[in-house]
Amino acid sequence: MSVRNFFRFLLISLIPLISSCDAYINRSGNNDPIARVGDSYLYWDEIATSLSDNLQGEDSASLVTNYINQWATRQILLEKAKINLSEEKLSEFEQMVSEYRTDLYTRAYKEALVNQVNDTLLTENELETFYEAEKENFRLKEKIVRLRFIELPLQFLNKDEVIESLKRFEEQDFIYLDSIGVQFKKLNFNDSLWVPSTRVIEEIPPLTLENEGQYLKNSQFFELEDAMGVYLTKVIEVLDANEIAPFAYVKPSIIQILLNRRKLDYIRKLETEIIDEATQKKEFEVFTPKE
Known part of the structure; x- marks a missing residue:
């Protein structure tokens, strides 16, 4: 079936469901599929979650139709990409996705840990000491x-x-x-x-x-x-320009600089402690290459 015929079939088959989508989506616990492309399914709950603020009124059927069409387009293009792209390119993309997922998770976790640290208050003496030491950088x-x-x-x-x-x-x-x-x-x-x-x-x-x-x-x-x-x-x-800025003028910038430094220091310390702990628990080890 061609892509054009697929979409025509999909729309015709969904019209009765979409026309009553408000009532259908509002049923509690409903998680029935509304569309399929290959082995991938789109469920009503996904539509309700994504369009919850816009699913009231006369335009709800149109919004659902557009959402389904966009989802189907992405799935079909994804499947065709997997078939037509080279193994080398697919492997490269999978590696990029894996690295991005890892970075996303670890960054979020480190941010959560940093935000739990309560000693982020800076004293006036710390700010003034930094200012005196770095005056030339505050022109x-x-x-x-x-x-x-x-x-x-x-x-x-x-x-x-x-x-x-x-x-x-x-x-x-x-x-x-x-x-x-x-x-x-x-x-x-x-x-x-x-x-x-x-x-x-x-x-x-x-x-x-x-x-x-x-x-x-x-x-x-x-x-x-x-x-x-x-x-x-x-x-x-x-x-005038190029004179050393007064402390009061650059104080907000100094606060941000010192907080960022403290944050980076905490993250470095955290990463070191994680490695040390994993090593002690035998959860992490580095193997010596065989000659």
């Missing part, structure tokens, strides 16, 4: 800035008072600015946070790559305006 790729920033509506009445408070920024200034913050279009009072200059340019449209050197300077205040609003900025500190 900036772009300019970063610490600043305070407010965007005002164009017709804001108390701009001068806001400017003075933003510059001075003592406790009472913060309380005042915070109390009227709902009138601002944007604000950032966290001047201990380092941000890339490109991020600042995104927030302040009149600031551009061409003019940012004029405004983004240590301890500088500037005011810019466009059709959207008034931008008030107090720059605290600027670090």
